[in-house]
Amino acid sequence: MLSPDDLTALWVTLKLAAVSTVLLIVLATPLAWWLSQTRARGRVLVEAVVTLPLVLPPTVLGFYLLLLLGPKGPVGAVLEDIGIGHLAFSFSGLVVGSMIYSLPFVVQPLQNAFAATGTRLLEVAATLRASPLDRFLTVALPLARRGYFTAAVLAFAHTLGEFGVIIMLGGNIPGETRVASIAIYNHVEALDYGSAHALALTLVVFSLVLLTLVYALNRRGQSVGVPR
């Protein structure tokens, strides 16, 4: 039912979602932590900026990212100069785009989770000789499990369905930047509803199974040792 192109697109989609989710979680952690701990006045501005990727339509965001990351863009040109190459129309570019696009969904749950943990247990850890990094890793992180779970699920799912940023920034190159969402869109536009339904259904069923599994695992994990 699914064409080889569609399968390739699915594969690219999964790869993109996985890579950008992992990277985003790692990179957003210090930001979310800082936001949850600081009393600095500038915090609110940073929080607002983090939310901004949401307010632009994805295609428009993609357009500006293209300007920014493309060969003529300020970031792209610098990358070009240092030999990495600009990011337009490449998988790495998509990863960057997806990360920016999903940033708010990751930072917010993490920040909330860190804030909800409070200071008491971190103080306790400090009195037990844990350094700041140590107590972050061994106390704050495990207690923020729920937040990490939510962040990962939202970022992953959001990247699966991403379209606007990707088509603009990625250029829909088969095998490299053509993801499932673009393939479905094209099927719909080409009035090939059969293929569209098939691919959409595959994506939905796959996601449903994956999400159900993940939620079930998470639930089992929660039954012990999570703060009430």
Added chain:
Amino acid sequence: MLSPDDLTALWVTLKLAAVSTVLLIVLATPLAWWLSQTRARGRVLVEAVVTLPLVLPPTVLGFYLLLLLGPKGPVGAVLEDIGIGHLAFSFSGLVVGSMIYSLPFVVQPLQNAFAATGTRLLEVAATLRASPLDRFLTVALPLARRGYFTAAVLAFAHTLGEFGVIIMLGGNIPGETRVASIAIYNHVEALDYGSAHALALTLVVFSLVLLTLVYALNRRGQSVGVPR
């Protein structure tokens, strides 16, 4: 700099974002609460389904919503029959679409916030004669403040930047379903980049100011009486 049409589009955008955020928060609350409290096996499936709107590309989601809510669709036809009228190409349709689209961003933070509150304080409230509804309203809700704040911000911002669902389901009708993101799209399609930039900038600056304000207010609110 902005044409009257653009201003109208901005207004529709704000209205849409505000209405769907409020409705969504209200409607998602019982769902999030149930998810946070239940031990039922079916919970994980519901959680997965709630996340599904994310995994389809917005245009495709809009397409299916059009099939569902349009005059020939199962839901639309029923609405038609009972005299409400189908939901395609109307503001109410957009509200429904936006709500479905933003559902995961609202349910997840609320559910986390409810779960983080734990049972102890609800038990205390019960011993102080608070009925289940009462303790939900007077204990669980206020303690989930942070979650509500996050949910509202994400849903609002997400709706501001929504495009795919809206263009498909709403149909780009000026004054009714043409929101800012679509107006920007129109400008870009007409190669009127100047107007597109102006409108995008307006949207971003407006959002930045609004979000900063909201975050600042929220921060002030948090300095007293929030669990550590």
Added chain:
Amino acid sequence: DIRVAVAANFTATLEALAAVYEPASGNRLVVSPGATGALYSQIANAAPFDVLLAADELRPRKLIDQGMAVAGTEFVYARGIPVLWSPQPDLIDEEASVLRSGRFRYLAIAEPRTAPYGAAARSVLEALALWDTLERRQQLVRGSSVAQTHSQVAGGAADLGFVALAQVQTAEGIPGSYWIPPPELYAPLTQGAVLLSSARARSAARHFLRWLQTDAEAAAIIEAAGYRRD
């Protein structure tokens, strides 16, 4: 009011037309741009439009077949002209030899399956026996519409691309460098208009279509915008 669903690439031209038509007729055009495929889906689901100005002839015909549009009201209101274009002044010469040389990183086209200009671009590249090579080297980037393709090229992310002449033509000519492929290399980009069934009885809609089809001033505006009218 006449509610016009228009292929996004024609939006700007339609606005120029409206500026002439509205004062003359007293009717107002309510314009809803969109991708032709999306407009088709919407009309099939009872979108409140009177007239469709599509980017191809296929979708109007299908609507007629399904009874969603009025048979006999369809006509070609414009023919698009694809152009290989780059904002760089000397990238493209008369023979478009840059295509063969491969001295570029990305060539942008619209998605051939859904955008007529994309299909034309593909035909041209196939006629030049370049399609497979470029595809294999992953040098082809596809926009979901020709407008996106234009953005990608204009912004410099792609070095050159097949766009619509209407997109690059200005009163002062065409900036940068360009090549207009000979018409025999691609199937004509006929854009069809049709009256939708829901507007069967709306004389204003019929009036607008007739004006668009026959008025000389309208034809002039369309041609000036970069389309042909034969």
Added chain:
Amino acid sequence: MSIDARFCLQRGEFHLDVDVTLPGEGVTAVFGASGAGKSTLLRCVAGLERAAQGVLSVNGEVWQREGLFLPVHRRPLGVVFQESSLFPHLTGAGNLRFGLQRTPIGERCVDWDEVVQLLGIAPLLPRYPDSLSGGERQRIALARALLASPQLLLLDEPLAALDEARKAEILPFLERLRTRFAMPMLYVTHSMREVARLADYLVLLEGGRVRAQGPVQEMLSRLDLSLAAADDAGVVIDAVVAEHDAQWHLSRLSFPGGSLWVSRCAEPPGERLRCRVLARDVSLTRERNEQSSIVNLVAAEVVELAPAASPAHVMVRLDAQGTPLLARITRQSQARIAVQPGECFWLQIKSVALLR
């Protein structure tokens, strides 16, 4: 008037299996080692353990039985939890109002000002819980439970976090609650003093089961329970105010077996009172000694001897015309002055704690 409770509950390794009938008024102390199941029992009574199989009726009203489970908020009770559990989003006053507002006006029987003054929490009212000290939090929690005018008060070590002075102030208030509002209480504590002071009835839990139960007077004078081995073992005596001595600020209490001088009390002659005599405050002597600072002498007969916690001591149970008394003396003294069942002695009572 009684509280009938029967509960079965499994929690991991721990099994609670309790079947008791408690007096429906006054204070019932729940006593037992850490982990004995005291908090769990209170949770069952409160209705917080839905899983518990059980029957519970409080003064005739059935709160729980097969097929019936009155939800927590329908049970007119007040609970003070072992760990502070104030609402962090409400000020002290907000916490206090929480229960008060939900109590029908007709059922309110505890006065705001009285509670606030008594617990010394007026300056705490505008503050949020996270700026309060441990003891301050506990006082707010106590006030909050009281202001809901409960018909049954469940207290889980409510005074553990308080200093002695504060405890001494609050105890009479709890007593007053019981007498004035006839508010029965289940009171978990580790303190013998609080038991003697407050409780009428005592339930001794061990490993989730009831080891013994009975009126406090009887329980405290039993030599077979761990209670008698405690350092502060002693008996509780119900007495009547006989006379006041204005000059020396003393009052004489009489009980069937004799009389005791205590610090002057407020009650008029004829009023019933309770006092506590610790086993270690009682010494036995063959002759009256008038030239001693000890003012209280009671004649009693030795009933029973039992080993005390330390091998150097014995516990002596005595009978003063029906009133049981305990004395803890060294084995050496026992031999020296021949303390044997049936012998009569003067009991020198160094100190008598007036309980109410």
Added chain:
Amino acid sequence: MSIDARFCLQRGEFHLDVDVTLPGEGVTAVFGASGAGKSTLLRCVAGLERAAQGVLSVNGEVWQREGLFLPVHRRPLGVVFQESSLFPHLTGAGNLRFGLQRTPIGERCVDWDEVVQLLGIAPLLPRYPDSLSGGERQRIALARALLASPQLLLLDEPLAALDEARKAEILPFLERLRTRFAMPMLYVTHSMREVARLADYLVLLEGGRVRAQGPVQEMLSRLDLSLAAADDAGVVIDAVVAEHDAQWHLSRLSFPGGSLWVSRCAEPPGERLRCRVLARDVSLTRERNEQSSIVNLVAAEVVELAPAASPAHVMVRLDAQGTPLLARITRQSQARIAVQPGECFWLQIKSVALLR
């Protein structure tokens, strides 16, 4: 060897202003009413109150002063907080290991098995905190702090949630820690008994300030402090084991002013020991009474009289050849047997608590 601490801190209305020099070994009790600032002082010492202006040096090492602030995790201390604060994501054993693992092997001086056995927490180790009772949680917290082998132990009412039996078991362990590992402790408590039992030094806080401080023996015998008004006021006497009496399981302790018979202790003759004599256990008599169960008689001279908490009593401070003693007697007895400064009496001591 001393702990020098000077702190200033404002928290809302509350102002902590403390400047003390405490012994660098042994146990210093921090005593004071609820809200007096005990927990806040401990937080300052731990380095948890960054806002606190202050100077702190512990046995020569400067932890804090102008321009220097050793972060908490660099301070080799252990803290047991007033409210349970176990890591909910770790089992009991995981909680215990947390501090242990972060202690350099060379600095470890507390044995896992010993602590686990003593606190009776072996069955709790595999369990998560939310299934533990209040007292069980507190024991885990205590063990966790100990296993980090701190050089200074801060304890905020660590035993408040425990039953008497458990307290009695844990106290000697805390004593042992102090002697064996020379682990100085700051110990917040509301219990006079724990103070007498454990503390060498006492700091009395009132409203954020130090009201008085000094060695426990001296502090407890002062009539000008609120300590003497407490129901369990009494003195601590440093004594030497004089002889054992195997037959009666007794030991005689001698101190400059006389000697006392107590339950047989383990220490050999010649060893120093400490015992506690409560004011209310002491009665005054003009003549020796041999036919009494009271075995301890000490001659002493009245030094000073002061009102007691109740108007019926007076506190009498006596001197037994240099050893201060307190007695609480009724005013009536005072008049009857003419207790006046300068007069000599036999003190009948009903009960002596052996402290260590």
